[in-house]
Amino acid sequence: MILLDDTFLSEVGLAALPAGQRQALLQRIYEELELRVGTSLTDSLSDAQVEEFEALIDHDQTAVAAWLHSVVPNFTEDPLYMAMVEKLSAATPDAVVCEGSAA
Structure with a gap:
C-alpha cells in the first residue's frame, strides 16, 4: 500500500518542498486518487x-x-x-x- 506522506514525497524526488507545499501537494494527490478510483469503480456499476x-x-x-x-x-x-x-x-x-x- 502506498502511503501519502513525506516518505512518498522523498521517493518521488520532492523532499525539498517547503512544509506547507508538501501538505498541499499530498492533499491534492489524495483528492486526485480518490476521484480516479471512484470514477473507475463507478464506470462499471x-x-x-x-x-x-x-x-x-x-x-x-x-x-x-x-x-x-x-x-x-x-x-x-x-x-x-x-x-x-x-x-x-x-x-x-x-x-x-x-x-x-x-x-
Missing part, C-alpha cells in the same frame, strides 16, 4: 449500484443496514466486524457499521 455505493460512503444508516443485512446477514459475528469494534472502541455501534461498510 449500474445507476442503482452507484446510488447504493454513494449512500454507503455518505454513511446513510438505512442504506448501510439494508446493505449489511443483504450481504452479511450475521455481520455482528463476522471477524471483520469484531476487529472493527475492537479498533474503533470509542466509536458508536452505528459508526463501526458505517466504517466497516465503506471499507
Whole structure:
C-alpha cells in the first residue's frame, strides 16, 4: 500500500518542498486518487449500484443496514466486524457499521 506522506514525497524526488507545499501537494494527490478510483469503480456499476455505493460512503444508516443485512446477514459475528469494534472502541455501534461498510 502506498502511503501519502513525506516518505512518498522523498521517493518521488520532492523532499525539498517547503512544509506547507508538501501538505498541499499530498492533499491534492489524495483528492486526485480518490476521484480516479471512484470514477473507475463507478464506470462499471449500474445507476442503482452507484446510488447504493454513494449512500454507503455518505454513511446513510438505512442504506448501510439494508446493505449489511443483504450481504452479511450475521455481520455482528463476522471477524471483520469484531476487529472493527475492537479498533474503533470509542466509536458508536452505528459508526463501526458505517466504517466497516465503506471499507
